[in-house]
Amino acid sequence: MKEVDYIIVGCGLASIAFCEQLRANNKSFVVFDDNSQKSSVVAAGLYNPVILKRFSEVWKAKEQLEVALPLYAQIEKDLNIKIDYKLQILRRFASIEEQNLWFNAMDKPSLEPYLSSKLIKELNDKVDAPFGFGEVLHAGRLDTETLIHYYKKFLEQNHSLKEVEFNYDLLQINTEYIQYVKLKAKQIIFSEGFGVKKNPYFKDIPLNGTKGEVLTISAPDLKIDYAIKSSVFIIPLGNDLYTVGSTYNWNDKTNTPTEAGKEELLSKLKTFIKCPVEVVNHTAAIRPTVKDRRPLVGRHPKHSNLYVFNGLGTRGVMIAPYVAKKLFQYIENDIELDSEIDIERFN
CATH class of the missing domain: 3.30.9.10 (D-Amino Acid Oxidase, subunit A, domain 2)
Incomplete structure (x- = not known):
């Protein structure tokens, strides 16, 4: 019987961010992943602090970037890979009205650091943009496919990866610990993306x-x-x-x-x-x-050592490290989760 602090089910952006919290705090863990969920692998990987459809701020954009960028830099160093590429992002304007909305948005203190005041025109004759572009600042692209590929190799080298389907029927839950086949752990985190719909413990989350x-x-x-x-x-x-x-x-x-x-x-x-x-x-x-564009994070209502970390949507690159830190503090230090991300908000 091998004993660890955590079992993690899934190996996407959320799981990797939580693994990094565990590594930073000297916690042992094993990850189960059967490659069935592809959303993190095929993600475009853009991170930007502005919702470009409506020119509004991403939820807790500043706080997310302050956690995410150092974490990805640390992964690059530890795994000797390149995954974070600073990238200019240009919003193509479809009309004069969109230009005006952009410059109006700049008056908001939360958006001013992220929107350039310079109107960009005629960059390339292969791009039709008669009304020009606005530039988003502090943006980039994370190579999610490379990250997941090499992170799995890293886990494998450290005997922390099981590339098999997790069988929920084999999970034994006790008050002080959980047991899965020949593994004994204090906590288990389910981070399976849309695969959570097959999870008997969290299949009803919205x-x-x-x-x-x-x-x-x-x-x-x-x-x-x-x-x-x-x-x-x-x-x-x-x-x-x-x-x-x-x-x-x-x-x-x-x-x-x-x-x-x-x-x-x-x-x-x-x-x-x-x-x-x-x-x-x-x-x-x-x-x-x-539906409310916030993650689904929290503890099972009946089993105190079962947790879910899911619902990152289209902005997993930015939000995963921030929420992983919040979840770790909740489990280990009993620091209350933000009500906006806690699964309890739907009860």
Whole structure:
């Protein structure tokens, strides 16, 4: 019988952020992951402190960035990888009215540090932008696929990864500890993304799955090294490759890419990109989203050593480290969770 402080089920952005809290506090753990949930792997990985559809501030953007960026820098150092790329993000304006809304938003103290006052015009003749762009400051892209790939290798080297499906029927819950096959732990964290719907302990949390489809395109004539947000995002990856995303489908709960999703992305892209593009990859995943756009975090109502960490939606890169820290403090130091993220808010 091996004894650890924590068992973690899932290995996406949320799980990795929580593992880093455990490592920083000398807690032992084992991670179970069966590669069934793809939302973190196929995520575009952009982090920016502004909701670009409405020119409003992301919830606790400053606090999130203050936790997230040092954590990713530490992972880069510990794993000897590069995952955090500072990136210029430009919001393409569709009208004079959108220009005015941008400059009005700059008057808000919470947004002023993140919105450039300079109107950018005529950057590239392959990009149609008659009303110009606004630039988002303090933004970037996290290479989530590289992060997860190498973090799993890191866990494997430390004998902390089990790449098998977690069988809930084999979980034995006692007052002081939980037992799973030949593992004994003080706590267990379920961080399975949309897979939580199969979890008998947390399947009733109000998690909605939204399917997102993403393309990787080749566009040798485009030559941009900045991201553009218009009706879709286009994000440079290097070597004339770009990510284009994303769709939102509330009904389809499969990870299968669709022709309709592909055509939707390409048709929107062609409204402002004026050069040939070739699709070289097409992926899809179910995002774990919540109706109030806040994470779902907290303790099981009956079992005090069972916890959930889920519902990061489209902003997992920024929010995961912040919420992981809050959850760890809640479990270990009995510091109350923010009511906005606690699952108790739906009771």
